[in-house]
Amino acid sequence: MNRRHFLTVIGTYASIPPGLVSAQEKRKTEKPVELPGTPQRRVLPSGLRLIVVEKPDAALVGVSLAVRVGGGDEDPARSGTLHFIEHMVFKGSTTKTPGAFDQLTETLGGEVAARTLRDMTVFETTIAPPNWRPLVAALAELTLRPAFREEDIEAEKKVVEAEIALELADPLRVGLDSTLRALHLPGEPYGMPLFGEWSVVRKLTADNLQSVHVACYRPARMTLCVVGPVVTAEVEAAAAELFAGPRMSPVVRPLRQTFLVPSSRDGLGHRAGADTAAATRRLTTVVLAWSTPPVADLNMSASLAVLAEILVQGDAGRLGTALLGKQRVGLRVRAEWVPQRCGGLFYIAVTGLARDAGRLETAVLDELQRVFEDGFSAAELESGRRAVLGKIVTEKASVDGLARRLTLYDALDTPGLEDELEKQVPQVRGETLQGLLRTTLHRNLRAVALLGPNPPLPTEGEIKGGQL
Amino acid sequence: MRQTAIEPIRLPSGTSLVIVPDPNAPATVVAVSVRISGVELRRQPGVVALLARMLGMDSQGRTPELLQRDVDAFGALGTRYDGNQLSAWSVSPPTEEGLIKSTQTLLMNSLAQPRFTEESLEQARTDQLRSVALFEEELVPKLLLALRARALGTELSLQGDETSLRRASVADVRGVYTRFCTPERTSIAVIGKFEPDVARRWVEISLRVGDWNQRSLGMKEKLPVTESIPAGLRDQVLRGTPPGVTALGVAYLFPGMSNPEARADWAALLVLDAVLGLGKACRLFRLRDTESVGYEVRSQLLSARDSTLWMAYVLGNQDPAVMKVALLNVLNQTTRKPIADSELLRAKNLLLAQHTQQRQLVLSRARALAWAESSGLGAAFELELTRRIEAVKRTDVERVAKQLFSGNPAIVRTR
Numbered sequence: 062m063n064r065r066h067f068l069t070v071i072g073t074y075a076s077i078p079p080g081l082v083s084a085q086e087k088r089k090t091e092k093p094v095e096l097p098g099t100p101q102r103r104v105l106p107s108g109l110r111l112i113v114v115e116k117p118d119a120a121l122v123g124v125s126l127a128v129r130v131g132g133g134d135e136d137p138a139r140s141g142t143l144h145f146i147e148h149m150v151f152k153g154s155t156t157k158t159p160g161a162f163d164q165l166t167e168t169l170g171g172e173v174a175a176r177t178l179r180d181m182t183v184f185e186t187t188i189a190p191p192n193w194r195p196l197v198a199a200l201a202e203l204t205l206r207p208a209f210r211e212e213d214i215e216a217e218k219k220v221v222e223a224e225i226a227l228e229l230a231d232p233l234r235v236g237l238d239s240t241l242r243a244l245h246l247p248g249e250p251y252g253m254p255l256f257g258e259w260s261v262v263r264k265l266t267a268d269n270l271q272s273v274h275v276a277c278y279r280p281a282r283m284t285l286c287v288v289g290p291v292v293t294a295e296v297e298a299a300a301a302e303l304f305a306g307p308r309m310s311p312v313v314r315p316l317r318q319t320f321l322v323p324s325s326r327d328g329l330g331h332r333a334g335a336d337t338a339a340a341t342r343r344l345t346t347v348v349l350a351w352s353t354p355p356v357a358d359l360n361m362s363a364s365l366a367v368l369a370e371i372l373v374q375g376d377a378g379r380l381g382t383a384l385l386g387k388q389r390v391g392l393r394v395r396a397e398w399v400p401q402r403c404g405g406l407f408y409i410a411v412t413g414l415a416r417d418a419g420r421l422e423t424a425v426l427d428e429l430q431r432v433f434e435d436g437f438s439a440a441e442l443e444s445g446r447r448a449v450l451g452k453i454v455t456e457k458a459s460v461d462g463l464a465r466r467l468t469l470y471d472a473l474d475t476p477g478l479e480d481e482l483e484k485q486v487p488q489v490r491g492e493t494l495q496g497l498l499r500t501t502l503h504r505n506l507r508a509v510a511l512l513g514p515n516p517p518l519p520t521e522g523e524i525k526g527g528q529l
Numbered sequence: 530m531r532q533t534a535i536e537p538i539r540l541p542s543g544t545s546l547v548i549v550p551d552p553n554a555p556a557t558v559v560a561v562s563v564r565i566s567g568v569e570l571r572r573q574p575g576v577v578a579l580l581a582r583m584l585g586m587d588s589q590g591r592t593p594e595l596l597q598r599d600v601d602a603f604g605a606l607g608t609r610y611d612g613n614q615l616s617a618w619s620v621s622p623p624t625e626e627g628l629i630k631s632t633q634t635l636l637m638n639s640l641a642q643p644r645f646t647e648e649s650l651e652q653a654r655t656d657q658l659r660s661v662a663l664f665e666e667e668l669v670p671k672l673l674l675a676l677r678a679r680a681l682g683t684e685l686s687l688q689g690d691e692t693s694l695r696r697a698s699v700a701d702v703r704g705v706y707t708r709f710c711t712p713e714r715t716s717i718a719v720i721g722k723f724e725p726d727v728a729r730r731w732v733e734i735s736l737r738v739g740d741w742n743q744r745s746l747g748m749k750e751k752l753p754v755t756e757s758i759p760a761g762l763r764d765q766v767l768r769g770t771p772p773g774v775t776a777l778g779v780a781y782l783f784p785g786m787s788n789p790e791a792r793a794d795w796a797a798l799l800v801l802d803a804v805l806g807l808g809k810a811c812r813l814f815r816l817r818d819t820e821s822v823g824y825e826v827r828s829q830l831l832s833a834r835d836s837t838l839w840m841a842y843v844l845g846n847q848d849p850a851v852m853k854v855a856l857l858n859v860l861n862q863t864t865r866k867p868i869a870d871s872e873l874l875r876a877k878n879l880l881l882a883q884h885t886q887q888r889q890l891v892l893s894r895a896r897a898l899a900w901a902e903s904s905g906l907g908a909a910f911e912l913e914l915t916r917r918i919e920a921v922k923r924t925d926v927e928r929v930a931k932q933l934f935s936g937n938p939a940i941v942r943t944r
Contacts, residue, residue: 118553120885151809152818159818163810168875170882172808187886189878215819223824223845230668230771338771343665375655385659392659412663458555458888 091273093162100467102460102476107306108281110476112467113296114288117462122193122289123460124171126200127472129312131282132255133179133401141221142176142273148221152213153174154206162203163215179251180402181472187461190287190290194299197285200302204278209267211265218263225256226428230338232512233395233410236348239333241406244352245484246320251404280304283472284311288464306503308334313474319404321352323507332512342423344392345418347511349425350408351502356400357475358494363503364493365398365407370435371445371494372396372409379441383428389415390424402473407502416512422511425502426504433498437491449486455481537908540733542742543713547898547908548728549720551891556604556722559635559732560618560895562903564714565705567612567687568835569751575657575689576697576705581610582653583702584617585841586875587646588638590738596638603630606639612687613833614903615710620892623722629731629790636717636735640710645703654694661688665769669844672767672941673829676840676910679765680780680939681755692899711744718898718908719893741749750787755836757936760780764853764940777852777942778842778859781933785836786905794932797925798837801933802830803876804868804926805859806841810875811860813841822847822855840935849942857938863930868923875920884914 078125103111130511135143151173154160166173171188185202188196212475228234238254245252283304286298322331330349335408336342372380384391391413399406411421456462470479538546538606565577587593587605600606603621611850612618619635621627664670687695719728758781770776784791796895806813806828816822823843831838841860843852888894901911910917 107689121882121889160810160815163808163814164871164875167808167810167879168871170878172879172883187882189885216818219821220817220824220845221848223847226773226846227824227844230774232666337771341769341771389655392663411668415661419808455890459886461886461889472883 070401080525103297103303103383104311105280105297105301105447106308107280107301107312108302108305108309109300110284110288110311110471111297111300112284112519113291113293113473114286114463114467115291115293116288117290119289119460120190120240121187121460122190122287122291123187123257123462123464123481124193124196124200125183125286125461125464125468126204126277127184127284127468128182128204129180129181129282129288129314129472131178131182132253133403134314135250135253135257137250137253137258137261139269139273139416140253141259141262141263142265142269143182143277144256145217145221145262146207146270146274146278147175147182148217148408149209149214149270150203150207152210152217153208154202155208157208162199164201173200177255178253181210181469181470183465183468184466185269185461185468190392193287193289193291193296197299198303204283205280205304209270209274211267214267214270218265221256221262222259225259225262228256231349232336232342232344232346232412235336235338236333236346236410236510237350237406237408239510240331240348240350240408242508243331243508244321244331246322249320251319251341251401266314281309286464286468286471288460288467314402316355316357317403319352324503326505327328330502330505330507330509333374333508336510336512339512339514343415344412344511345415345421345511346410346412347418347421347425348408348410348510348512349405349422349507351506351508352406352508353398353407353501355403356405356470356473356478359478359481359485360488360493361497362398362400362405362478363482364433364451364489364497365405366482367442367445367486367489368494368497369396370448371441372432372475374444374448379432380425380428382430384411384427388424390420395427400469400473401473418511423511429498429502429504437494442489442491446486446489450483453483536727537902540712540736542736542744543711544736545902546714546729546732546909547716547718548725549624549718549894549898549904550723550725551720551726553721553935554623554721554891556891557621557623557631557719557723558618558891558895559631559918560892560899561616562896562899563615563636563642563710564613564750564834564903565615566710566750566834568647568681568683568833569709570705571683573697573701573705574693576693576701577608577615577709578657578688579650579653579694579697580617580702580705581608581617582656582798583649584608584615584643585635585639586649586652587643587644589644590638593649593862596634598640598658599630599634603627603634606635612686614900616896616899618892618896619848625723625727626834628719628721628723628728631733632719636747637738640715641741643706645699645706647699650697650699650702650724654697656835657689657694658691661690661694661715664688667823668770668774668776669842672776672842673831674856675767675839675941676778676780676939677831677838679762679941680758680838681836682759682783704816712741714750714903716899716902716908718895718897718902720898726793734838749822750834755782756786758939760937762937764942767941767943770943773846774844775846775849775852775943776844777849777856777939777940778840779938779940780838780840781936781938783837783839783933785834786832787834791837792906794925794929795832797921798830798839799880799920799930800876800921801926801929802828802839802874802881804872805863807876808879812872813875816843816855816859820855822852834905849944853940853942860934860938864927864934868926873923873926877921881915881918
């Protein structure tokens with residue numbers, strides 16, 4: 062699809078009308094006015110964190126439930142357990158057989174999707190407005206009381222094995238997993254494959270799953286977000302009943318230190334392991350990844366989001382123009398900042414023809430060096446900021462997008478940060494981005510994975526360009 | 530989603546126009562759909578894809594730089610070719626000024642009077658070659674394209690290949706534009722916060738340039754209809770798939786959108802597709818629970834003017850022979866095992882909810898309207914989908930299932 066400047070300007074006319082803002086400011090000394098569309102945050106007696114956004118005009122209700130624990134909280138001996146539990150949730154509860162949950166929710170008009178991330182496990186859907194309560198009830202039952210029947214566990218292992226096989230076929234997923242592994246010291250949870258080691262997963266038993274489930278799947282570790290034509294008090298009452306439990310405060314995970322491999326001094330960065338599917342790939346993908354500070358670092362997070370846009374922006378960013386346009390060494394360039402609780406990830410992935418395998422990494426590093434030396438023009442910065450804000454506004458325009466966004470930052474233990482980030486983006490300065498290239502995204506701190514029918518990785522002598 | 534649709538208007542030139550005023554729209558979207566079936570251009574593979582990339586790059590009224598500046602000033606412009614329709618759209622602020630600028634840039638300067646130059650062709654060719662090369666890594670699109678070619682009995686290359694793209698000239702692109710981008714093949718949908726008369730006036734003013742309104746009928750639509758898939762067709766093996774990954778897809782033919790009966794059955798076909806392949810409680814996805822087959826199990830309806838393809842596929846790591854038996858068993862049972870009320874209810878509710886979910890953004894609503902109008906289904910179908918789906922009876926679904934699965938399947942699989 063060809064998109065030129067897609068939705069980059071929407072941000073300028075989607076904000077709250079000025080009249081409403083000033084009315085709110087006038088009442089600062091009175092009871093705060095809660096505007097429609099403002100997230101209402103509550104902590105329920107069981108410790109469940111609840112976020113409700115009333116959108117009276119919406120045609121649907123977006124529901125997102127996050128369990129604030131993910132692959133990055135697992136120790137190596139249990140890697141993949143949380144992902145497996147995410148699968149087993151769909152296999153029914155003590156009162157529901159496999160498939161009954163899907164039949165129920167889909168009859169209500171909602172297909173529940175689930176994903177396991179490093180910091181959380183998320184279940185989400187949209188639903189017709191009258192049906193939000195039975196849907197939340199079904200989600201509560203399934204997540205709090207899954208059955209873990211032995212026959213279902215064995216059957217689901219085959220599904221998970223197939224999922225892992227498909228993951229290994231995706232060069233970007235393999236590249237990210239292997240660069241994360243290369244960046245982190247052995248045993249560091251953020252360095253483990255997201256879906257775990259198959260050798261561990263294949264031995265999982267009902268007892269294993271049960272013990273992890275009891276520890277992790279409880280209201281005090283959950284965030285529920287409901288967005289749509291709903292009434293906060295009604296959602297709160299329903300959530301209190303459905304996610305009832307002993308009176309507790311929400312579990313807040315301490316910000317642990319992630320253990321990184323020390324920076325390389327030979328200019329080669331941290332080289333990731335071999336690509337198991339190399340022989341059958343027709344194209345080459347090189348993934349360069351850097352560990353970044355925890356998401357709570359507001360200025361850093363906003364800067365990384367803007368930098369990713371400046372580098373790529375469709376194909377019109379700095380890297381796209383240089384690699385795809387001028388040098389013609391790549392077919393596609395992607396860059397993204399992945400927010401994580403204890404340390405995020407910034408990656409650049411370039412896919413090219415196999416014959417260019419040896420040039421892709423060098424081309425990226427050279428261009429980053431040029432970006433660092435040239436600095437950032439005002440237009441470029443503005444364009445990057447607008448692109449980030451445009452994406453945010455687009456995400457917030459749908460009930461599911463907004464629910465996803467609010468849940469993500471709450472489950473990263475940074476509730477409200479999404480709002481702060483949005484305000485911070487216009488403040489991002491070129492000097493900050495240059496500082497990032499000099500420090501956090503220094504070439505010696507990168508991890509590199511080369512996926513494809515590739516020749517050996519380039520050696521130090523072949524990696525041109527000065528030190529950043 | 531508050532919207533008041535007005536009846537599609539047939540402008541004197543033959544262009545079809547659907548205007549949907551929406552007082553709550555956060556943006557104005559103009560979406561254009563031009564009917565160009567891949568089978569009409571099977572001897573010039575990839576030329577429409579190049580045309581799609583070149584629209585909006587250069588214009589007889591504006592230089593490329595001015596055109597780009599226009600787009601920057603109002604918002605966004607995009608184009609795409611999907612093998613059946615060439616689509617283009619603009620997104621602008623919900624003001625009259627936004628509406629004027631976007632209609633002028635999209636309709637006047639891009640659609641009605643584009644300029645095709647060697648420079649813009651070279652840029653389009655480079656972009657298209659990149660896109661074609663990247664396609665090699667996409668297993669599902671590759672599988673579905675192979676299925677389509679197998680079912681239609683032709684090696685249809687919709688996006689072109691290296692040879693055809695390098696061979697294409699400016700004259701080829703201009704020729705395709707002249708023959709196919711004609712008013713009677715074009716549908717326009719406009720959604721936003723405006724008075725309908727104002728929107729119509731600006732569309733008409735924008736199309737008054739060049740020869741758009743006087744353009745002849747262009748190429749008459751000639752659709753080689755594939756009636757059936759031959760019996761005993763051998764499975765096609767898809768090569769170049771990653772180790773450890775297997776896939777299998779089946780395709781069945783249904784009449785295309787140029788057939789009035791097929792259009793009348795479209796709602797029932799959508800419900801049948803949902804019974805079989807939409808969501809996790811559908812018959813096909815249940816294979817994961819009952820037989821541990823596959824990870825991704827889905828179906829897809831691909832409608833075209835010449836023929837509609839219903840396709841289902843399994844991705845995973847099991848033996849494709851096992852996938853084949855499991856998939857065909859489910860499909861064979863469809864004509865024998867009655868559809869339960871609970872299945873029908875689930876399929877309809879999920880279908881409608883997903884439709885609503887996918888139409889939350891103004892852009893997707895406008896593009897869907899233009900597509901529906903251009904395909905022959907009619908914008909009214911899109912706007913009245915709820916009523917049409919609710920009206921579908923079990924007997925309708927069973928009748929359509931019988932028609933669809935009485936034919937032979939085309940099968941493509943990995944080794």
